[in-house]
Amino acid sequence: MKLKKINVNGITTDNNIFLAPLAGFSDFAMRSLCISYGASLTFTEMVSCKGLLYGNANTEDLLYTTDDEKIKCVQIFGNNPDIMRRACELPSLEKFDIIDVNFGCPMPKIFNNGEGSALLQNPFLAEKIISELKKTGKRITAKMRIGIETGKPLATDFAKALEQGGVDMITIHGRARDKIYAGPVNYGEIAKVKQTVFVPVIANGGVFTVEDADKMLEETGADGIMLARGALERPWLFSELCGKKVTVRKNEIIRKHIEKLLEKFDDRTVAVNFRKQICLYLKGEPNSSILKEKIFKMKNTADILSAVDDFFLS
Ligand SMILES: Cc1cc2nc3c(=O)[nH]c(=O)nc-3n(C[C@H](O)[C@H](O)[C@H](O)COP(=O)(O)O)c2cc1C
Numbered sequence: 149m150k151l152k153k154i155n156v157n158g159i160t161t162d163n164n165i166f167l168a169p170l171a172g173f174s175d176f177a178m179r180s181l182c183i184s185y186g187a188s189l190t191f192t193e194m195v196s197c198k199g200l201l202y203g204n205a206n207t208e209d210l211l212y213t214t215d216d217e218k219i220k221c222v223q224i225f226g227n228n229p230d231i232m233r234r235a236c237e238l239p240s241l242e243k244f245d246i247i248d249v250n251f252g253c254p255m256p257k258i259f260n261n262g263e264g265s266a267l268l269q270n271p272f273l274a275e276k277i278i279s280e281l282k283k284t285g286k287r288i289t290a291k292m293r294i295g296i297e298t299g300k301p302l303a304t305d306f307a308k309a310l311e312q313g314g315v316d317m318i319t320i321h322g323r324a325r326d327k328i329y330a331g332p333v334n335y336g337e338i339a340k341v342k343q344t345v346f347v348p349v350i351a352n353g354g355v356f357t358v359e360d361a362d363k364m365l366e367e368t369g370a371d372g373i374m375l376a377r378g379a380l381e382r383p384w385l386f387s388e389l390c391g392k393k394v395t396v397r398k399n400e401i402i403r404k405h406i407e408k409l410l411e412k413f414d415d416r417t418v419a420v421n422f423r424k425q426i427c428l429y430l431k432g433e434p435n436s437s438i439l440k441e442k443i444f445k446m447k448n449t450a451d452i453l454s455a456v457d458d459f460f461l462s
Contacts, residue, residue, distance in 0.1 A: 149361045149389050154189075154348050154372055157287045157316040159219055159245055161188040164372025165361075165389050166319075166350060169193050169223040169248065169291065173380050173425065175209075177408035180216040181401070182379055185386035185394075189219055194250045194264075197226035197235035211240055212412060223291065225250040227262045227273065229280035236284045246316075247281060251292040251306070254325040265325040268296050271309035278313030289317040291352070291374075294337040295324040301334075307341045307349075319350040319374050329377070335367035342369045350374050356381070358388050381428045398429055399453075399460040406449050419449050426452070433459075 154161045167174060167182045169191035179190035195210050213220050222244040226232040236247055251274060253264025260266070267274050274290075281288045290310050294303045307318055320341050322333035333353035342349040351370035355361050356378040364373055378385050383401070387394045405425070409418040423444055430436040439459045446452050 149358065149365060149373070151390065152371070154317070154350075156189075156246060156289065156348065159287060161219065163188045163390065164350070165386055166372060166374045167191065167379055167386075168319075168352060168374045168376035169250070170376055170380065175409075176212050176214050176217075176412065177405055178380070178383070178425075180214055180408055181383045181405055182375075182386055183216050185384050186390040186392070187375075187379070187386045189221060189246075190217060191221045191223045191248055194223045194225045194253060197224050197228075197232045200224070200235040200238055200240070201231060208240070209412075213243065214411075219246065220244045221246040221248055221289075223248040223250055225253060225258065225263050227267060227277070229273075229277045232277055233280045233283055236281055236286065244286065246287045246289055247284070248289045248291055248319075249277060249281065251290055251310075252321050252325075254293075254328050259325070265293055265296060268293060268302060268306055268325070271302075271306045274306065275309040275313035278310055278315050282314040287316045288314065289319070290315050291319040291321070293321045293323060293325055294334050297326050298324040300324070301337050301340075303337050304340050304344045307345050311345045311347060315347060317348045317350065318345060319352050320370075322351065322353040322368075333364070335364065338364075338368040338370060342371075348372065352376065356385070358385075361389055377428075380425070381431050397460070398433075399456045402426065402429055402456050403453055406453065410449065415449050416447055419447055419452055422449070422452065426456075 151163045154164050167187045167190040171193040174193050199207050250264050251267050258264040295301050320338050322338045338351045348371040350372045351364050351368045352374040361373050384394045442455055443452055
């Protein structure tokens, strides 16, 4: 794919391949792994502004970062400009260079609360959120969808409102809210946004291979690509997109990933929480269902690593 640097209002990334915010997955360890393969910008999973302000216990883990992240980006969600700005002024967010606002989450509990993708129907409020957040002096970016209902595009007007508010970069997921994460990506709507705004536009959705990435850039004219599920299944896809040859030894990648998590969490927590990630690493591996079943009963990482080694090396 055609690599280039992206200038986010004065911060320049090494390339144009980013890791998406992914609730339950894009923690510090996954972000570090993706950076080691060439991701130049990574995002925390979405964090509730109300949760931040009212000291919700689990936000500390979500905000944890390492020095691997040269540019630190947090994604937030909410719908009240004042609460959102106050959350972003908390000391716990000081270390972040970029604050990304979620305008895409399709989940009912977020949508029905008027947050995430529900804001797509309220460009006036979205503009206000961005302009209020700009008062923090941070770079403010946005991640949006092409619309709420397939066939009823609203992305260009919405992107214009974000730009009016002072947004510094827009990522656009090329599916409407009603499709959640399934089905084809609408390149045409992403292209229209790219033609409408002056800030960098990053395209997202359905990129699992180098060919997908090439097609996405060609059809949309976007400045860069954001990988989501493609990176969770194959974090080394970043290297492939950078044109590097990679020798994939999944057992070693799994070991590296687990070791990184153990830098912060205790062994049992890692063993239990890593189960969902291991299923993604094992996707497409013939005869891996017995291994998955075994791993789901394991409560320490030594047992998991030994089972994984046995599977891949025997
Ligand atoms: C498990 C999961 C969690 C996600 N969490 C977030 C999130 O916290 N914030 C966000 O903006 N998007 C989130 N997304 C959406 C992804 O960032 C991305 O837009 C979507 O998966 C489409 O890209 P893909 O087709 O390459 O996977 C999530 C998606 C999945 C599958």
